[in-house]
Amino acid sequence: xxxxxxDHAPASAPIGVFDSGIGxxxxxxxxxxxxxxxxxxxxxxxxxxxxxPKSPDTVRRYSREIxxxxxxxxxxxxxxxxxxxxxxxLPLLRQELAVPVIGVAEPGAQAAVTASRxxxxxxxGTAGTVGSGAYDEAIHSLHPAAAVxxxxxxxxxxxxxxxxxxxxxxxxIAREYLAPLHDADVDTVVLGCTHYPLxxxxxxxxxxxxxxxxxxxxxxxxxxxxxxxxxxxRANGDGGAPAHRFIASDAPEQFLRLGQRFLGAxxxxxxxxxLG
Numbered sequence: 001x002x003x004x005x006x007d008h009a010p011a012s013a014p015i016g017v018f019d020s021g022i023g024x025x026x027x028x029x030x031x032x033x034x035x036x037x038x039x040x041x042x043x044x045x046x047x048x049x050x051x052x053p054k055s056p057d058t059v060r061r062y063s064r065e066i067x068x069x070x071x072x073x074x075x076x077x078x079x080x081x082x083x084x085x086x087x088x089x090l091p092l093l094r095q096e097l098a099v100p101v102i103g104v105a106e107p108g109a110q111a112a113v114t115a116s117r118x119x120x121x122x123x124x125g126t127a128g129t130v131g132s133g134a135y136d137e138a139i140h141s142l143h144p145a146a147a148v149x150x151x152x153x154x155x156x157x158x159x160x161x162x163x164x165x166x167x168x169x170x171x172x173i174a175r176e177y178l179a180p181l182h183d184a185d186v187d188t189v190v191l192g193c194t195h196y197p198l199x200x201x202x203x204x205x206x207x208x209x210x211x212x213x214x215x216x217x218x219x220x221x222x223x224x225x226x227x228x229x230x231x232x233x234r235a236n237g238d239g240g241a242p243a244h245r246f247i248a249s250d251a252p253e254q255f256l257r258l259g260q261r262f263l264g265a266x267x268x269x270x271x272x273x274x275l276g
Contacts, residue, residue: 009074009075009076009077009099009233010076011076011232011233011234011235011236012039012235012236013039013074013075013076013233014038014039014040014041014073014074014075014076014245015031015035015038015039015040015041015075015076015077015078015079015224015228016040016041016043016067016070016071016073016075016077016078016079016099017031017040017041017042017043017078017079017081018042018043018044018045018063018066018067018070018078018079018080018081018082018085019042019043019044019045019081019082019085019194020044020045020048020049020050020051020052020062020082020084020085021044021045021046021049021050022044022046022161022248022254022255022258022259022262023081023082023157023160023193023194023195023262024042024044024081024082024194025042025044025194025259025262025263026081026194026195026197026198026215026217026262026263027079027081027104027194027217027220027221028040028042028081028244028263029217029262029263029264029265030217030218030220030221031079031220031221031224032244033221034221034222034224034225035221035224035225035228035234035235036237036242037234037235037236037237037242038228038234038235038242039235039242039243039244040242040244040245041070041073041075041244041245041247042244042245042246042247043066043069043070043247043248043249043273044246044247044248044249044255045062045066045249045275046248046249046250046251046252046254046255047248047249047250047251047274047275048062048249048276050084050126050157051082051084051085051126051128052084052125052126052127052128052129052152052154052157052193053126053127053128053154054084054128056088056128056132059084059085059088059089059128060088060089060092061276062085062275062276063080063085063088063089063092063093064089064092064093064096065275065276066275067093067096067097067101069273069275071097071098071099075099076099076228076233077099077100077101077102077224077227077228077233078093078097078099078100078101078102079101079102079103079220079224080093080101080102080103080104081104081194081217081220082104082194083104083105083125083126083129083134083192083193083194083216084125084126084128084129084132086103086104086105086129086134087105087128087129087132087133087134087135088128088132088134090103090105100227100228100231102220102223102224102227103220104192104194104216104217104220105134105135105138105192105216106138106223107216107219107220107222107223108135108138108190108192108214108216108219108220109135109138109139109141109142109190110138110142110219111190111214111216111218111219112139112188112189112190112214113139113142113143113146115188115212115214116143116146116187116188116212117187118185118186118187119143119145119146119147120146120147120149120184120185120186120187120188121139121146121147121148121149121186121187121188121189121190122148122149122150122151122178122181122184122186122188122189122190122211123135123136123139123148123149123150123151123189123190123192124150124151124152124153124156124177124178124181124189124190124191124192124193124196124203125150125152125153125190125192125193125196126152126153126154126157126192126193127152127154129152129192129193130150130151130152130192131152133150135148135150135190135192136148136150147184149180149181149184149186151177151178151180151181153173153177153178153193153196155173155177156173156174156177156193156195156196156199157193157195159173159199160195160196160198160199161195161258163261165198165199165201165202166201166202170199170202171202171205171206174199174202174203174206175206178203178206178207181207182206182207182208186207186211187210187211187212188211188212188213188214189203189207189211189212189213189214190214190216191203191213191214191215191216192216194217194262196215197215197217198261198262200213200215245271246259246267246269246270246271247270247271247272247273248270248271248272248273249272249273249274249275250272250274252270252271252272255267255270256270
């Protein structure tokens with residue numbers, strides 16, 4: 001078993017977060033809101049995005065490389081903000097790394113089961129996330145009788161990155177994708193991709209007001225807070241406002257441009273680092 005990173009990183013060490021691209025900034029946004037004293041190092045693998053259509057082995061390899069880099073930067077925990085990486089690589093990373101690893105699927109499933117009144121739950125995500133069955137599995141482990149309807153919505157990601165958050169084309173595609181969830185009469189839907197919260201108004205309109213939309217980012221941040229507290233690793237924030245780092249494996253200009261949309265705040269600087 002290879003072990004990266006210190007066995008006992010100090011509480012002042014940063015939290016590492018990674019994603020296949022920029023979507024994981026929706027998770028960073030929530031971490032910054034719930035854990036305002038924590039420093040964050042974010043790695044977006046923009047050179048190799050998207051992970052959704054790639055094989056599980058490839059996604060595991062990428063996840064290992066990024067995690068090794070983050071551990072070399074001295075992080076005290078790793079949050080896998082990418083749903084596809086979370087689905088394919090989480091068990092492996094937990095086995096190999098010396099720091100706690102938090103994924104998005106388990107907290108998202110927990111929130112969906114809590115929110116659903118009927119047990120009819122929808123999951124939308126990339127082809128990789130939906131194909132992995134990670135959300136179905138996580139939901140059924142908490143609620144064995146739940147009826148889960150999953151649907152891959154690959155076009156949602158380019159629509160978000162294009163800034164088409166609410167256009168007639170976006171609504172048309174959403175109606176097409178979400179029809180099976182509508183037909184299954186779900187009362188709760190997990191937004192199983194970090195880009196999808198930006199389409200919440202359209203998705204909500206198409207599904208109707210009786211349907212609860214679950215953004216796993218919120219629950220993932222809460223889970224991170226619990227894990228750090230349990231291990232005595234919460235930052236005390238003596239050093240004033242924490243300084244965050246943002247790293248992209250390619251196209252830092254696009255990262256800067258789109259980053260604000262996902263983070264809700266401007267990113268001043270993006271470092272570039274190529275892996276693999």
